[in-house]
Amino acid sequence: MTVLPYADALAAYDPVLGLEVHVELNTTSKMFCGCSTAFGAEPNTQVCPVCLGLPGSLPAVNAKAVESAIRIGLALNCTIAEWCRFARKNYFYPDMPKNYQISQYDEPIAYDGWTEVVLDGEIYRIGIERAHMEEDTGKSLHVGGATGRIHGADYSLLDYNRSGVPLIEIVTKPVEGTGAKAPEVARAYVTMLRDLLRTLGVSDVRMEQGSLRCDANVSLRPVGRSTFGTRTETKNVNSLRSVERAVRYEITRQAAILASGGRVTQETRHWHEDSGITTPGRNKETAEDYRYFPEPDLVPIAPSREWVEELHATLPEPPTARLKRVRAEWGFSELEMRDVVSAGAVNAIEATVAAGATPQSARKWWLTEIARHANEEGVDLEAVGVTPQQVAEIQALVENGTINDKLARQVFEGVIAGEGSPAEVVTARKLAIVSDEGALAAAVNEAINANPDIVDKIKSGKVQATGALIGSVMKQMRGQADAARVREMILEKIG
Amino acid sequence: MALTAEDVANLARLARIELSEAELEVLAPQLDVILESVARVSDVAAQDIPPTSHALPLTNVFREDELRASLSREQVLAGAPAAEQMRFRVPKILGEEA
Numbered sequence: 001m002t003v004l005p006y007a008d009a010l011a012a013y014d015p016v017l018g019l020e021v022h023v024e025l026n027t028t029s030k031m032f033c034g035c036s037t038a039f040g041a042e043p044n045t046q047v048c049p050v051c052l053g054l055p056g057s058l059p060a061v062n063a064k065a066v067e068s069a070i071r072i073g074l075a076l077n078c079t080i081a082e083w084c085r086f087a088r089k090n091y092f093y094p095d096m097p098k099n100y101q102i103s104q105y106d107e108p109i110a111y112d113g114w115t116e117v118v119l120d121g122e123i124y125r126i127g128i129e130r131a132h133m134e135e136d137t138g139k140s141l142h143v144g145g146a147t148g149r150i151h152g153a154d155y156s157l158l159d160y161n162r163s164g165v166p167l168i169e170i171v172t173k174p175v176e177g178t179g180a181k182a183p184e185v186a187r188a189y190v191t192m193l194r195d196l197l198r199t200l201g202v203s204d205v206r207m208e209q210g211s212l213r214c215d216a217n218v219s220l221r222p223v224g225r226s227t228f229g230t231r232t233e234t235k236n237v238n239s240l241r242s243v244e245r246a247v248r249y250e251i252t253r254q255a256a257i258l259a260s261g262g263r264v265t266q267e268t269r270h271w272h273e274d275s276g277i278t279t280p281g282r283n284k285e286t287a288e289d290y291r292y293f294p295e296p297d298l299v300p301i302a303p304s305r306e307w308v309e310e311l312h313a314t315l316p317e318p319p320t321a322r323l324k325r326v327r328a329e330w331g332f333s334e335l336e337m338r339d340v341v342s343a344g345a346v347n348a349i350e351a352t353v354a355a356g357a358t359p360q361s362a363r364k365w366w367l368t369e370i371a372r373h374a375n376e377e378g379v380d381l382e383a384v385g386v387t388p389q390q391v392a393e394i395q396a397l398v399e400n401g402t403i404n405d406k407l408a409r410q411v412f413e414g415v416i417a418g419e420g421s422p423a424e425v426v427t428a429r430k431l432a433i434v435s436d437e438g439a440l441a442a443a444v445n446e447a448i449n450a451n452p453d454i455v456d457k458i459k460s461g462k463v464q465a466t467g468a469l470i471g472s473v474m475k476q477m478r479g480q481a482d483a484a485r486v487r488e489m490i491l492e493k494i495g
Numbered sequence: 496m497a498l499t500a501e502d503v504a505n506l507a508r509l510a511r512i513e514l515s516e517a518e519l520e521v522l523a524p525q526l527d528v529i530l531e532s533v534a535r536v537s538d539v540a541a542q543d544i545p546p547t548s549h550a551l552p553l554t555n556v557f558r559e560d561e562l563r564a565s566l567s568r569e570q571v572l573a574g575a576p577a578a579e580q581m582r583f584r585v586p587k588i589l590g591e592e593a
Contacts, residue, residue: 028561034563035562035563036562046565047565052571061556066557085548090509094585143579160571302554
């Protein structure tokens, strides 16, 4: 497959994105029946006549799923429909035992919203076309064939545990004007959505388990043109990193076709994580071919304005707004905040500040000492083994002069090694700064007597040479001295 | 608007029903009669009568988010054309290019 180098692609073409995210709700029971939605159960143990599509069975709408759908819509600044219906989307595929999926068509429960993502300090506003309710399909396992994929498979095995799990599809409006940042904006959007949905508590949002799935629509148009080019829809994008990679790949692939005078085919494509490319997927029927019609087995949904208002009033603070707020409260620069966010330290810093530390000291410890341990062990900051409370205690010990920053690192090591609380580590490792003036004076004298040449330099005005003497004193004190006090004593003595 | 044999062939394809040329020729005019009959509804539907999809004047019929017993796997797979690894075994996905 020919691709154009990314920079060349962007010099000639302007990418337009459209992102469709499917999120499985974490309700206890399915969308239209009382079967469990729990992930990972033995195949076909969480199914009943309704989600198997047996004749005579009737769906019944899960109230909690509707509530979650409305909350998601509100969090994305959507209008909530005063009245809407479910619709049947007709198609034949073994993962859909009814031969239709209950979805919503031209009457989504939430529509016309917007959200924001922050990338490298810049805010991108993303329009939301709609968020609608539907049910998930079963899971196929393709058996035989060389690749294990559909192509070449001899037959398929179906597990319907997932069939009927409540699903919300969130569709953006065309995302324009992102230029070369398009792949990163796509990733930032899905990341933001994941955080938002987690904050709302409506989904497990685990991409690796398929409870959050993304389809990425990409089209290119010559720079300066306003009409959209032909788009492709890439499926099977199952990690945040893949979202960025798949969009980037499609841009370079489509650019190569356009640059050589060809035309992009409107199609569904399949993302391959291992090889980092997309290939044409199954040719789905076009929208008219699904023969949508209002679901006769379910009556319309008309959320009362009181209910919507009540749900609106109890929405948690959105992630982007929260970041803005804490940055202002903590007085961090854009750059500092960006580092904190990319290190995943926002929660930890918030908890450390709540435990009494200053924001800057909390930031310092989480992004240096603790981040270093996290990197070495390949774990998240929270898994290193230091609590926000302990970080605040260590910082308090620095501020009251018991230890200095250098000694604090040893305290962190002790705490991480499980030697006890910060105070216990200081005692056990004998890390407290020596405040005995007599001992300090003796060490200062020793340093001065041993380094007459440095003393001469200081006397001749080279004050920066004091550093060497301070180092000598600190060495004698095994680091357990207040460097500022040592400097004072040296200058008093010489000056 | 008369339904053509071509229209019926397309519907048959979407519904996975195999129809011969002769059957298409017979069905097209028959389906056309049905469509025309239903279309007569629009003769009586005035501006003040909104389109409706349900006979019952109900909205918001919900069920609480509570578990109900699922079927046993034996019951579930009893209706399967074939089963393997506790799953329904079906022919290679329909309409897929090999």
